Amino acid sequence: MKIIDYVDILSALRKNKKIFIDGDVIITPLAKEAAKRHNIEIIKKEKKMRKEIIAGNWKMNNCLNESVELAKGIIDGIKELPDKRIVVLCPPFTSLYSVSQLVSQARDERKIQIFSGAQNMYFEDKGAFTGEISADMILSCGGSFVIIGHSERRKIFNETDDLINKKVKKAISKGLIAIVCVGETLEERENSKEFFVVKRQLKQGLKELDLNEITKVVIAYEPVWAIGTGRTATPDIAQKMHEFIRKQILEIFNSEVASEIPILYGGSVKASNIKGLMAEKDIDGVLVGGASLKPDEFLKIIFYEK
Ligand code: PGA
Numbered sequence: 547m548k549i550i551d552y553v554d555i556l557s558a559l560r561k562n563k564k565i566f567i568d569g570d571v572i573i574t575p576l577a578k579e580a581a582k583r584h585n586i587e588i589i590k591k592e593k594k595m596r597k598e599i600i601a602g603n604w605k606m607n608n609c610l611n612e613s614v615e616l617a618k619g620i621i622d623g624i625k626e627l628p629d630k631r632i633v634v635l636c637p638p639f640t641s642l643y644s645v646s647q648l649v650s651q652a653r654d655e656r657k658i659q660i661f662s663g664a665q666n667m668y669f670e671d672k673g674a675f676t677g678e679i680s681a682d683m684i685l686s687c688g689g690s691f692v693i694i695g696h697s698e699r700r701k702i703f704n705e706t707d708d709l710i711n712k713k714v715k716k717a718i719s720k721g722l723i724a725i726v727c728v729g730e731t732l733e734e735r736e737n738s739k740e741f742f743v744v745k746r747q748l749k750q751g752l753k754e755l756d757l758n759e760i761t762k763v764v765i766a767y768e769p770v771w772a773i774g775t776g777r778t779a780t781p782d783i784a785q786k787m788h789e790f791i792r793k794q795i796l797e798i799f800n801s802e803v804a805s806e807i808p809i810l811y812g813g814s815v816k817a818s819n820i821k822g823l824m825a826e827k828d829i830d831g832v833l834v835g836g837a838s839l840k841p842d843e844f845l846k847i848i849f850y851e852k
Pocket residue numbers: 603768772773774775776812813814815833834835836837
């Protein structure tokens with residue numbers, strides 16, 4: 547449980563005179579008195595207020611015609627969405643333009659929050675980087691989001707925290723929302739290093755972002771051992787890490803940022819397990835791989851409470 551003490555009041559005094567709290571907290575009597583004296587507002591931020599994001603990462607699947615068919619299948623099943631729910635489709639680059647057109651039309655016609663995103667990008671603006679894609683190129687195809695630092699990029703393509711940090715900064719500076727992935731391998735978890743690893747990924751991946759830039763970031767916790775394996779983290783395991791991530795964000799930034807940042811879970815999310823995950827207080831959505839390739843299954847995930 548978090549404790550708000552006199553030091554928190556002093557730091558709020560230097561900033562915006564507000565403290566945002568999330569979940570259960572204890573406010574020490576000294577802090578209560580100081581907050582009153584200095585007119586510091588203590589605001590309780592509930593999960594209900596955060597955006598809920600259901601994102602589909604199609605990975606290297608679907609040629610153009612198949613992508614269009616899949617996007618149509620999903621869009622056809624969404625007549626309306628709860629207010630704070632956002633759906634994001636991340637097809638391969640080659641289908642991004644076509645999928646973006648479909649989601650943009652659905653946004654206009656149905657007033658639903660559905661967007662497209664890319665699965666990766668490079669941090670340079672342009673030049674001799676054969677095979678790479680820039681933030682501007684994603685934007686010009688209609689993409690609004692970009693997944694950065696997916697464990698498959700880290701592992702297969704040797705992406706480092708430093709490279710990820712450069713990509714995150716560029717993405718945000720161009721106006722994209724960065725879905726920044728973090729998560730430990732099975733070996734790291736078995737050696738009780740999961741919190742250490744995720745802390746490092748967050749600290750280095752979000753290095754030197756200012757308070758405005760961090761509002762353009764969504765975190766996705768994806769334990770590597772749960773990706774594509776059919777082995778989902780239990781809601782309890784995921785919640786523990788999400789709570790830890792929110793705490794790290796509080797330490798790197800502040801309580802307002804920590805209470806507002808959406809933290810998604812990813813790793814073998816299916817229609818059959820999403821409800822339990824979404825019931826946890828720090829899980830604000832999901833990043834779905836395999837199950838986002840089937841319209842019926844993905845629609846059940848989008849409308850998980852039914
Ligand atoms: P999965 O993939 O749902 O197929 O496990 C998730 C991801 O890698 O984003």
